[in-house]
Amino acid sequence: MESNTPVDTSDLYRDIIGFAHDTPAWLQTLAxxxxxxxLLLFGVLFAAAWWRARRGDPRALAISVLAPLATAFAYVVSELIKSAVDEERPCRAVAGAAAALVECPEVGDWSFPSNHSTIAGAAAVALVLAWRSLAWLTLPMAVLMAFSRVFVGVHYPHDVAIGLLLGALVAFLVVRLGARPGARVALALRGSSTQAVRWFAGPGDRAAAGDALAGHASAAPQPAPYQGERTH
Known part of the structure; x- marks a missing residue:
């Protein structure tokens, strides 16, 4: 195994790619x-989360917009690490392994960490932060996508494991740190004079906005009733 990483998962890689060759052709094609x-399905879920958040509070809208941005940032971080580590792909470096199910990426397209897995981990976590009830779908999606990269023979197991963790961590930090300032921006967008901007930001939760306004009005000091002029 030719690798600059301290982890050696080449034996596990051989086992997985060997297992892949023993599976039915339809399963190999599915992988x-x-x-x-x-990746496309995650994109559809990002759009659905944004559309749903358009009728939510400003923070919900901010998180839904930050979710794909955080995923893109995680990809950039993955690429920077990949360029620094320069780990060769297992489909070229692991002796005695079965052939990859797909074409081995060209030399210079390094292996560690897995970009697909990083994106999957980031997207899954960011979507959970934007729409918690999607966890049952996005988390298994991310794990299966990461495993498929080893199954088809283009990544080591440690490439995808670290990719998942890296993406999840970056997405969590970006969304958490950006939610509060993002909510202020979302609120400003909803008050924009430009129709396209207001459409993008959505109407928000009108009921919640009405309650907030009512609460603000009731909290405002009321003038004392006029009691007429006193005489002595």
């Missing part, structure tokens, strides 16, 4: 498709 189709 090849899923390794890319999962």
């Amino acid at each position: 090849e498709v899923w390794t890319e189709a999962g």
Whole structure:
């Protein structure tokens, strides 16, 4: 194994790619498709989360917009690490392993960490922060996408494991740190004079806004009733 990482998972890689070759052809095809189709599905979920948040409070809208941005940032971090580590792909470096199910990426397209897994981990966590009830879907999606990268033969197990953790951590930090200032921006967008901007930001929760206004009015000091002029 030719690797600059301190972890050696080449034996596990051989076992997984060997198992992949023993699976039915339809499962191999499904893994090849899923390794890319999962990214598209995450994109659809980002759009759905944003659309749902348009009628939520400003913080919900901010998180829904931050979710894909955090995922993109995680990808950039992954690329920077990948360029620094320069780990060769297992489909070229592991002796005695079965052939990859897909074409091995060209030399210079390094292996550690897995970009797909980083994106999957970031997208899954960011979507959970934006729409908690999606956890049952996004988390298994991310794990399956990461595993598919080893299954088709283009990544080591440690590439995808670290990729998942890296993406999840980056997305969590970006969304958590950006939620409060993002909410202020979302509130400003909803008050914009530009129709397209107001459409993007959505109407918000009208009922909640009405309650807030009512509460603000009731809390305001009321003038004392006029009691007429006193005479002595």
